[in-house]
Amino acid sequence: MSGTSQHADRHPLLRKLEGIALFELTAEERAAIEAMPMQPALIDAYQDIVREGDRPGRSFAILSGMASTYKSTRAGKRQVMSYHVAGDVPDFQSLHLQTLDISIATVTPCRIGFVQHDAVRALLRAQPRLGEVFWRATLIDAAIVREWTLNTGRRDAYARMAHLFCELITRLGAVGLAPDFSCDLPMTQPELADALGITPVHVNRTIRDLKAAGLISLRSRHLVVHDWDGLVAAAEFDPTYLHLRGQDQR
Structure with missing residues (x-):
């Protein structure tokens, strides 16, 4: 798996879509994505x-x-359903589902590009093949949630955390943000607990165990994977559910 991207200077959304499309985007399609009328925030x-x-x-x-996408109980207990990185369109379903059944919050300071639904519909009418790619992106988001359901429901804490780290390195690597099997890990231990369905104390213990096994180091919220194959084995990580195109998934 390459941790860098030769297209790191490209529009994040374009990098993401090129990484999952089943065909090469044309110059016209790439230009249309880059020209989308986004309101930055x-x-x-x-x-x-x-x-x-x-x-x-x-x-x-x-x-x-x-x-992160999350849902909360009436008592305020939060379950993180997935994390989102540069290039993701986490709420694309709102184009077709009028009322959101999820909340999406920033984990770090984020630069966001808002696009009116009418502009998205105009893009997809003008470039119909892009509709296939956006639909594929939404299906991959659903596949990630299914994998997270298995992770929190059936794997032990050690495997859960190893799996989360493998996923983040793989997804960030696909957009050039995980050089040398390393990435920023901005989540606090309580936030990781909300994602993994364990307590913050258990998060601390599990990180310590992964470090002791020589698989990772974590300092100043920066994750470095020292034994990728070992981490993959501990996680039972199979990146098929990410459906990345043209990436060496070890």
């Missing part, structure tokens, strides 16, 4: 971008930073 960490129950008239792409 900078949003601080720990802010909701959209909330469950919203009826948005626009979708958004993450241009930089990290966000």
Whole structure:
């Protein structure tokens, strides 16, 4: 798996779509993506971008930073359903589902590009093959949620955390943000607990165990994987569900 991208200077959404498309995008299709009328916004960490129950008239792409999809109980207990990285369009389903059944919040400060639904529909009418790629991206998002359901429901804490780290390195590597099997890991231990369905104390213990096994190091919220094959084995990680195109998935 390559941790860098020769297209790191490209529009994040274009990098993402090229990484999952089943065909080569034409120059016209690439230009159409880059020309999408986006309204940029900078949003601080720990802010909701959209909330469950919203009826948005626009979708958004993450241009930089990290966000998470989550749901909460009435008592305020939060379950993180997935993380989102540069190039992702986490709420594309709002183009077809009028009322959101999820909330999406920033994990780090994020640069967001909002696009009105009418502009998205115009793009897909003008470039119908891009509709296939956006649909594929939405299906991959659903596949990630299915894998997370298995991860939190049936793997032990050690494998759960190893799997999360493998996924983040793989997804960030696909957009040039995980050089040499390393990446920023901005989540606090309570936030990781919400993603993995364990307590913050258990998160601390599990990170310590992964370090002791020589698989990772984690300092100043920066993750370095020292034994990729060992981490993959510990996680039972099979990247098929990410459906990345043209990537060496070891």
